[in-house]
Amino acid sequence: MWESFGFEFFNFYFIPGLVLGCIYALGAIGITLTFGILRFANFAHGEVMMTGTYLTWTFSMVFATMFGISLHPLLAAIPAIPATILLALFIDRYFYKPFRKSATIMVVIASFGMMLVVRSLVQVIWGPNQIVFVKGIAKPNEAVRDFTSSFDMMLLIPNKHFWIVAGTIIIMGLLVYLLGYTRIGKAMRAVSDSPDLANVTGIDVDYVMRATWIVGATCALAAGVFLSMDTQVLETTMGFRMLLPMFAAAILGGIGRPFGAVFGGLVIGLAEELSAYPWIGDTPLLSPGYKTGVAFAIMVFMLIVRPSGLFKGRTF
């Protein structure tokens, strides 16, 4: 059973799908929060994520040249957190805020513009070519391999995947605490519910919006770093390629529902990977080239059948 089905299925499809799902989930949190609270689809979200990852790489390079130690990407990401947050706040302050009282389409177009501007700037600074983020081949964790082999269920999981899944779970935990138990988190939910009512309740809506950018940018940075840990490379197009699955995840979970986005991300990640499994016969059900199409198909299907998403999010 394990030889004929489980080994391939789990090691080459399910676990990579889960990992990809975690990355989508983190990216989708930022999309859904800003969509729910600021009421617009932020196309530049993927670029913030990408820039943060480039900054992480830069910090690790600087550290390596100065001290001769190569940092784990997750440690190098720490100094990138404030920088990524500042980038998101800067974009909001100077490119989105002036349109706050205009029609929504204005700020959507502004975000589309920012997407192009940020990506071009990154290409000017770091160059348009692929950069190696983590060198070498990621070997499966030996302890897990040997342990699972003793049950005849050999799992080949590289350490990077443990980091990604564990990191995602920790960030989720922090998010649960933030949104459910802190004053600012509850205010974020309140503004997401109704910005007008929040305003006449005395809540400083601008302050809450800034907090939203901070949370969204931090999650985006985590998603970007996890993605580059997984693929081991950096590309200026990585943010743009993530945009569609992130939006699909946000819509699937329901706009303005961060935990819906997490669920949506996992579903999309798994669906993309599992669609390439040879369910019938020996060839992949869907050529891996169509992976992105899976996210798109789910998004379109959801928008037609249930635009409010699985967890009753906002519809526009």
Added chain:
Amino acid sequence: MTTSAAQPILEIKNLHAGYGQSEILHGLNMSVFDNEIVAIIGPNGAGKSTAMKSILGLLTISQGDVLLKGEAVTNTPANQVITKGIAYVPQTDNVFVNLSVQENLEMGAWTRATGIQEKLNQMYELFPDLKQKRKQAAGSLSGGQRQMVAMGKALMIDSDVLLLDEPTAGLSPKYRAQIFTIIRDIRDSGIPIMIVEQNAKQALGSADRGYVMVDGGNRHEGTGTELIENREVARMFLGGRE
């Protein structure tokens, strides 16, 4: 019951206000004194809700003044007006539906630094129904209970005056009566109230004073009973005949 010597808690003087270029209020004058419920009635489109929104700084005042205890709050942004002591309950969408009852009340206390727990206890005393539902999402409550959450949320600040925009719209007669009882309780606890109402008769019956608004200005003014007995008012709003 009001003396001209006493300073009003809330005073609107010759107010001209509206949305953008279109002016809706043309020289409105109103005041709310301590220990009173002031009802504003009038036909649809008279500018009753607009009057409240302009107090809150939600639309532009082109001329005139809004004074809170003698201090001008004209054209002050809503979240600052609230910090100064004007509590406001909008007509519709007045609770955060996805937040629990208690979280709604906590959001009402956003501008408070201290004493939140005491205020919460006070609100649960004023609205006992809410205490056992405090962990439920406000969106799952009935209309009457939502109204209580909305009023409780507004009262979480140390308010000098409470503005209610049609608090009984769409409620059953039982809840309507209950809301009016609560409104009198709030007044007796020391917070004067300005209330905009469609149920003119019931509002005037509970109010100490009232204003009748027509076309963006005040047409009549008097105690609740005076207005109920006024023939023109009766003909216009109370369904009475000459």
